[in-house]
Amino acid sequence: MVRNYLITALRSFFRKKVFFFLNILGLTSGFVVFILISIYVTYEFSFDKYHHHNKRIYRVVKQDVDNFYQGNNTFGVTPAPLAGGLMEEFPEVESATRIIRIRK
Numbered sequence: 001m002v003r004n005y006l007i008t009a010l011r012s013f014f015r016k017k018v019f020f021f022l023n024i025l026g027l028t029s030g031f032v033v034f035i036l037i038s039i040y041v042t043y044e045f046s047f048d049k050y051h052h053h054n055k056r057i058y059r060v061v062k063q064d065v066d067n068f069y070q071g072n073n074t075f076g077v078t079p080a081p082l083a084g085g086l087m088e089e090f091p092e093v094e095s096a097t098r099i100i101r102i103r104k
Helices: 003-017 018-045 082-089
Strands: none
Touching: 003 018
């Protein structure tokens, strides 16, 4: 059975070389795109997996209605006293932290 498939493929190759290479090129590019998307998705879902309670980690973002930067109005920048305010207002918040960029 496999022998018949190989003979048919070789006949197709010798008769229509351009179409054969186009088919191989399309199949190869499809596999490459699938592998690249799989690697990207795996990378994106790999963050914060090393924490013991990684399902309980959240990120607070701020949404500015009229402020669009590069097509997005959601920013990871929040006011400085928000971490303390969250801990005071919501008893469910066990701990909070801020990330600050120090300019030199």
